[in-house]
Amino acid sequence: MEAEIQTNYSYMGRNFNDLCLNGDDNSTAFSDCNSDRSGEFSSASSHNRLLLLACASDNSDDLINQLVSDLDSSSIDVKKQAAMEIRLLAKNKPENRIKIGQAGAVRPLISLVSSSDSQLQEYGVTAILNLSLCDENKELIASSGAIKPLVKALKTGTSTARENAACALLRLSQVEENKLAIGRSGAIPLLVNLLETGGSRGKKDASTALYSLCSVKENKIRAVQAGIMKPLVELMADLGSNMVDKSAYVMSILVSASEGKTALVAEGGIPVLVEIVEVGTQRQKEIAVSILLEVCEESVPYRTMVAREGTIPPLVALSQSGTSRARQKAETLIELLRQPRSGNTAARPSGVSV
Structure with missing residues (x-):
C-alpha cells in the first residue's frame, strides 16, 4: 500500500499546483x-x-x-x-x-x-x-x-x-x-x-x-x-536513478531560503539543473525550471551564471513543448535572463565571479 503523489496534488500540506504536470506522467515523486x-x-x-x-x-x-x-x-x-x-x-x-x-x-x-x-x-x-x-x-x-x-x-x-x-x-x-x-x-x-x-x-x-x-x-x-545540498545535487545528477524527482522536490523548498540558494550554487547545482531542463522527464524539467526561476528572480549574478550554462536554448524548447506551467515558467525565466545584467550585486555569493 503506497500512496502515489499524482499530478495536481497536495502533499503533507504543500500545494504543488506550480510544479505538477498536467499530462499523463503519474510517476511517483514520493511514496509515503x-x-x-x-x-x-x-x-x-x-x-x-x-x-x-x-x-x-x-x-x-x-x-x-x-x-x-x-x-x-x-x-x-x-x-x-x-x-x-x-x-x-x-x-x-x-x-x-x-x-x-x-x-x-x-x-x-x-x-x-x-x-x-x-x-x-x-x-x-x-x-x-x-x-x-x-x-x-x-x-x-x-x-x-x-x-x-x-x-x-x-x-x-x-x-x-x-x-x-x-x-x-x-x-x-x-x-x-x-x-x-x-x-x-x-x-x-x-x-x-x-x-x-x-x-x-x-x-x-x-x-x-x-x-x-x-x-x-x-x-x-x-x-x-x-x-544537504551536496547529496541532493549528486542524486539529481544521476538521471538514471529513482532519486531525481525526490531530490529536486526537497531542493525546491530549500531554495526559498537565501542560504539554500547560496549552497546550491556553491555545490555546482546550476549545471545539473540546466541538464535536467534539457534532457529530463517532463516532471523533472518543470521542477528544475521552477528551482532556477527561484534562484534567479532576485539575483543578477545568479542570472548571469545560469545564462552562461547555455540555458536559453533548452528553455526555449521547453517554452514550446512543455506543460502549460513549464512553458509559463520557462518564458518568465527567459525574460529574466535576457534583461540587462547590472544593478543587483547584493546577492553575489562569496568566491563567485560573474
Missing part, C-alpha cells in the same frame, strides 16, 4: 513510508498461528493486553517476542493500531527504542513506526517522548532501525507542531547522512522525511548547514 518490510515468522508454532489468526480477526484484545504486559517483563527475550508480535499486529491490521495504542503500549515501546540491545531497539522502532501509521496515535507517540529515542536510533541503530526511525519521524512530522521539535532534536543532520550514505530505501526514506520537515524555515537552515 508505510509499515516495515521485515519478514514474518520463521516457524509455524501454535503460538505463531494464534498470532496470525489474531492479525486477521477482530478478537485480538486479549492477546494485545498480554503483549503489552510482556513489554514490562524482566526478560529481554520476552520483551523481544512481545515487541515483534505487536509490530506484526500493527502492521497487518489497521484496527489493531488503535487498540494497541489504547492498551498502553506506546511508553514501554519507547523504552525499548532506547535499549542498548540492537535487536530490541529495532523491534521497538518498528513497532512505533507501525503504530504511527494511524493518525490517532501520532500525537500520543510524540507526547509520550518518542522523538529523542527515535533520533538516537537514527544515529546508532541497525540499518533497518535507521530506516524505520526515519519513517517514524516522518509520520510524526505530519503533525505540524512536531516539526520544530524534531528539527531541534538533532534529527536533520542524521537524515542528511542517511540521504548520503544509506541504501536505496534509506535514501528514499530520508528524502521524504526531510521534505516534510523542511517546510519549516528553521529546519531548512539546519538542513543546509548539515550539508
Whole structure:
C-alpha cells in the first residue's frame, strides 16, 4: 500500500499546483513510508498461528493486553517476542493500531527504542513506526517522548532501525507542531547522512522525511548547514536513478531560503539543473525550471551564471513543448535572463565571479 503523489496534488500540506504536470506522467515523486518490510515468522508454532489468526480477526484484545504486559517483563527475550508480535499486529491490521495504542503500549515501546540491545531497539522502532501509521496515535507517540529515542536510533541503530526511525519521524512530522521539535532534536543532520550514505530505501526514506520537515524555515537552515545540498545535487545528477524527482522536490523548498540558494550554487547545482531542463522527464524539467526561476528572480549574478550554462536554448524548447506551467515558467525565466545584467550585486555569493 503506497500512496502515489499524482499530478495536481497536495502533499503533507504543500500545494504543488506550480510544479505538477498536467499530462499523463503519474510517476511517483514520493511514496509515503508505510509499515516495515521485515519478514514474518520463521516457524509455524501454535503460538505463531494464534498470532496470525489474531492479525486477521477482530478478537485480538486479549492477546494485545498480554503483549503489552510482556513489554514490562524482566526478560529481554520476552520483551523481544512481545515487541515483534505487536509490530506484526500493527502492521497487518489497521484496527489493531488503535487498540494497541489504547492498551498502553506506546511508553514501554519507547523504552525499548532506547535499549542498548540492537535487536530490541529495532523491534521497538518498528513497532512505533507501525503504530504511527494511524493518525490517532501520532500525537500520543510524540507526547509520550518518542522523538529523542527515535533520533538516537537514527544515529546508532541497525540499518533497518535507521530506516524505520526515519519513517517514524516522518509520520510524526505530519503533525505540524512536531516539526520544530524534531528539527531541534538533532534529527536533520542524521537524515542528511542517511540521504548520503544509506541504501536505496534509506535514501528514499530520508528524502521524504526531510521534505516534510523542511517546510519549516528553521529546519531548512539546519538542513543546509548539515550539508544537504551536496547529496541532493549528486542524486539529481544521476538521471538514471529513482532519486531525481525526490531530490529536486526537497531542493525546491530549500531554495526559498537565501542560504539554500547560496549552497546550491556553491555545490555546482546550476549545471545539473540546466541538464535536467534539457534532457529530463517532463516532471523533472518543470521542477528544475521552477528551482532556477527561484534562484534567479532576485539575483543578477545568479542570472548571469545560469545564462552562461547555455540555458536559453533548452528553455526555449521547453517554452514550446512543455506543460502549460513549464512553458509559463520557462518564458518568465527567459525574460529574466535576457534583461540587462547590472544593478543587483547584493546577492553575489562569496568566491563567485560573474
